[in-house]
Amino acid sequence: MSTCVELKHLTFSWPGAQSPLLSIPHLKLTRGERVLLRGASGSGKSTLLSLIAGIHTSQAGQVQVLSHDLATLNQHQRDRLRANEIGYIFQQFNLLPYLSALTNVTLACQFAPARRQRLAGQSLVAAATTLLDRLGLSRSQQQQPAHQLSVGQQQRVAAARALLGSPALIIADEPTSALDQAHRDDFIQLLFEACEEQQTTLLFVTHDATLAPHFPRTLELQELNQVEPNNNV
Numbered sequence: 001m002s003t004c005v006e007l008k009h010l011t012f013s014w015p016g017a018q019s020p021l022l023s024i025p026h027l028k029l030t031r032g033e034r035v036l037l038r039g040a041s042g043s044g045k046s047t048l049l050s051l052i053a054g055i056h057t058s059q060a061g062q063v064q065v066l067s068h069d070l071a072t073l074n075q076h077q078r079d080r081l082r083a084n085e086i087g088y089i090f091q092q093f094n095l096l097p098y099l100s101a102l103t104n105v106t107l108a109c110q111f112a113p114a115r116r117q118r119l120a121g122q123s124l125v126a127a128a129t130t131l132l133d134r135l136g137l138s139r140s141q142q143q144q145p146a147h148q149l150s151v152g153q154q155q156r157v158a159a160a161r162a163l164l165g166s167p168a169l170i171i172a173d174e175p176t177s178a179l180d181q182a183h184r185d186d187f188i189q190l191l192f193e194a195c196e197e198q199q200t201t202l203l204f205v206t207h208d209a210t211l212a213p214h215f216p217r218t219l220e221l222q223e224l225n226q227v228e229p230n231n232n233v
């Protein structure tokens, strides 16, 4: 199995903090793996995701994404790698409220040539429509501005935006926290199916302990992290 993400001796502190928030000796995620990341509130889960996505950079150690050592890339190269290879589903979805659901999805590939190439000859709009169809949004809902959609519908738009153009890695930061159980289970199932088809690695953060059985691998941040809890203020 090839490697999607590898961390080696990672250390990260927020500016002004007395001590590191994260100190992770090693972590490897392989291509196509589905991994749940758990940890107490404030333990650094979102921070870790932002380091893997290249939004922030560690002070020491390595973050490798698809064999690229992020520290050796400049900001532009990191942005490009993220746009092409990482789909991010945020807790609050981060959709552009006055743009249609369909446009929110296609925007993901606007600055991601590698993702566009992987559409196998389909136009962006056709590929986004197919994904939104699969995720259960009607054609009229696809044309509606995002702010007029229900939370569950917005979440599926956010998932389609992350999945379009088959990025190597999907990072999902508590994407089901606003859903009831039936919608949550449907959403997880659809996400898994799409990731499996595309051989996409899924790194999924949640506080919801009942989701663990859905994932072949669960990481506890407190076990990965060598920093003492509450030592990071």
Ligand SMILES: Nc1ncnc2c1ncn2[C@@H]1O[C@H](COP(=O)(O)OP(=O)(O)OP(=O)(O)O)[C@@H](O)[C@H]1O
Pocket (backbone or CB within 6 Å): 014, 015, 021, 039, 040, 041, 042, 043, 044, 045, 046, 047, 048, 232
């Ligand atoms: N931009 C920032 N600048 C400074 N400190 C930050 C920043 N973002 C997060 N932190 C601090 O880093 C610590 C970890 O935050 P983070 O959001 O990564 O935790 P989390 O595990 O995702 O929490 P939650 O489960 O509540 O979302 C917290 O103490 C937080 O205050």
